[in-house]
Amino acid sequence: MATVFMKWLETSPKDYDRGIQLLTLGKLQHVKERIVRDYIREGTRVLEIGCGTGTLTAMMAAQGASVTGIDASPAMLAEAEAKLGPDIEAGRVTLKLMDATLVGDRFPKASFDVIVSTLVFSELSPDEQRFVLEACTTLLAPGGRLLIADEVVPPRSLTRLVFYLVRLPLVLLTWLLTRTTTSALRDFDSLLAQSGYRSAVPVSCLSGSLVLYEAALSQTPGTEFQSPIPKLRHRVTLRTLLVDLWALFFRIIPPYPKFKTGLYAIGNPDRKSPVLVTGNFDLTVRRVVKALDGRADIWLLVADSAGINVWCAAGGGYFTAEKVIAAVQSSRLDEVVAHHALILPQLCANGVDGWRVREETGWGVHWGPARAADIPAYLAAKRKKTDAMRWVRFPLKDRLEMVTVTLGFYGLLILLPVFIFWRSMFWPVTVSMVGLSYFYAVVHPWLPGRDGLRKSVPLTLIALAGLFIYTALRDPLPAERLFNWVVGLTALSVFTGAELQGMSPVMRGEQANWGWEAVIGAALGLVYWLTPLALGWR
Amino acid sequence: MGSEPGLMDTLAEHWEIAKKLRSLQIHFDPEKCKGVWQCYEVCPIGCWTPDYERRVAIFHDPEKCVACGACVLQCPEDAIELK
Incomplete structure (x- = not known):
């Protein structure tokens, strides 16, 4: 069941639009x-990077522009496609599923007059x-403009204080x-200058916390x-500690704590040091760092897995070859290391197509160990696993942790409803639920089945x-009360037993049990309803 | 709160997954196998073993398979199917 609620709680495109409307x-x-x-x-x-549900796309198309919109979210893009049907048919709008970091490779040089991007x-x-x-410097036609609308952290300390005070309750x-949240840019002007643009801020709202940057190529190169x-x-x-505490109980409730993607160093890596790739779930990155800090000198490339652990993200289509390729290209790994070997977590092989990564980046893909704790030994043995x-286990510590999560x-x-x-x-x-769950966690390997x-x-x-x-x-x-207890404990035991299955890769996803859970639930309901009638208790 | 994306829609979508997940099985064509052994590299359960002499993979313990699809995705010869 957890999977359904996770999915349901994820921000839908309409929620996202409402959330942004409210936040800004x-x-x-x-x-x-x-x-x-x-x-x-x-x-x-126009190239629109991150067209979302296509609100701005539609406005620009209505003005007569020819717009190419890209977005990394299939759900958002589906919403945009529905909204922009006539414009797409008339050739005014083209939509593409694409990560922002891939634009440089996928479009011809100097092919856009305006590149626009809001909250990306x-x-x-x-x-x-x-x-x-x-x-974008190569994609802009002569005289072209790059327009970036985004939230920014106000530069002055007093307005910054007001910004945080107003923002916290709003967030x-x-x-x-709407389960929507955003982050804000810092010091973006200097980044624009370093990247070869001269910029101005023609629009500034909400005490300078929401601005539009207008950037043009400067004569001096970046x-x-x-x-x-x-x-x-x-x-x-x-x-x-707070994130760990939250994650211990509520890690399956979105939004998941995310780590900033990009390249990081652990220890003192050099040009020959290995490159490990992982997802951007905060807990994952910190556990990898904990396993490696002081034990190995490595580069850690954090790729976008939507803030989900690599196994579930890869299984659910959130962590893909495309995400790894985007991370490799945007991090300039080529300039940092002298080799071409990526070590991917073995547990993302169910969603990250290793051959596609090899073909598109020219980097070799090696499947690392299933657990972060084994990485130092794996590296010491020259990538011998x-x-x-290779094989996952579900030891007591993990079982206790995952039972707590459930x-x-x-x-x-x-x-909450019972209360x-x-x-x-x-x-x-x-007491029954907690007792049963921890008891199950302890005896799990010894129960038959x-x-x-x-x-x-x-x-x-x-x-x-x-x-x-x-x-x-x-x-x-x-007898009446004993009967209620029997029905209740049976239901709770079946539920506890079946649901923990989704919490470890050693078993199939818990969805595999739903059919039987539904049948058993219905049968118990019937027994609970009919038995007292038959015995004349009610 | 709004009604979209709809708990019922999400449930229905997952019900489809649920129906399949219990019965999914690996179908392996040893004829196509060239002994790359990516299946062995990525299987978290240990359902695959390399046969170094014959340069093929051996699939065993089908009842342990968790139907994650890793071997299917990483096999360069398309010798493995999950259905």
Whole structure:
């Protein structure tokens, strides 16, 4: 079930539009109108990077422009396609599913009069920002303009304080209503200058926190500015503790804590040091750093996996060859290391096509160990993987952690309604659920049955045996109440057994159990309803 | 809150996945296998073993397979199917 709710909670395109409207207090629309009024004419060739649901695309097409819109999100693009049907048919609009970092390779030089991008750059890492800006210098036709509308952190400290104070409740409200959130740009003017542009700010709203940059190619070419590659160390701070605490219970509730994508150094890597790739789930990156800091000198390339762990992101289509290619190209790995070998997490092989990465980047792909903790030994053995590094296990520590994650989620889903509507049953249900879950986590390997559903049969029997022994010895219950307990514990045991299955790669996804869960649930419902009628209890 | 994307739609979509997931099985054509052994490299369960003498992969323990599709995606010879 968790998978469904994760998916459902993800920001839908319409939610996203509403969220942005709310976050920018409607001002983004104003900025878009200014873009169309001041820069778009009949026949203007426009590239829109991150067209989203196509609001601005439609406005520009209506003005007579010929627009190419790209977006990395299939859901957003589908919404845009529906909205822009007639424009696409008439050839005024072309939409492409593409990552922003790939624009330089995919379009002819000097082919656009205007390149426009709203609320995209703030989602990119500094490396990616510079990479896309430089790609745009080749795509702009002579006299062309690059227009970037985005949220920025106000430069002055007082306005910055006001910005954060006003923004915090707004961010919370927007997230609650639409699960949408954004980040803000810092010091973007100097980045534009370094990338070879002269820029101005023709529109500025919300005390300078939402601005439009107008940039044109400057005569002086961009300074070959190389930002130092940030170094990652294993550190425990208040922030990491809070994120860990949140993740322990609620990691499957979006939005997931993300790490900025890009290239990082761990230890003191040089031109011969290995390059590891991973996804941008905050917990993943920190666990990799923890496993490697002080043990190896490596480059860590954090690619966009939508803030999801690599196994689930690759399985769900969020972590793909395209994302790895984009990360390789935008990070300028070629200039940093003298070899061409990428080490990918083995557990993303279910979604990242290694052959496509090899063909498109020319880099070799090696599948690293399943667990971060094995990376130092794997590197020491010159990328030789033992079977123990290759095969996933589900040890007690992981089982306890994942049971806590499920409890956090189902705690909200089941215990909250029980607390509100059925207060008298709150503690019995809570104690049974928590007790059963941790008991299951401990005995999991010894319960017969290969999958969670089959293991739930012995789990149910043990729970019922416990119930009968307890009631017989300590607290005899009347038959009606004992019956309720039997039905309740059976349901809870089947659910607990079947759902933990999705929490480890050692078993198929928990969806495999849904059919049987539904049948058992319906049967129990029927028993709960019919038995008292048959026995004359009601 | 709005009704989109619709809990029922999401449920229906996942129900389709659910129906397939339980019965998905690996179908391996050893004739096509050239002994690249990417399947062995990426399988998190250990369902594949390289046969170094005959330069082919051997698929065993089908009941352990978690149907993740990694071997299917990484096989350069399209010798593996999941259906």
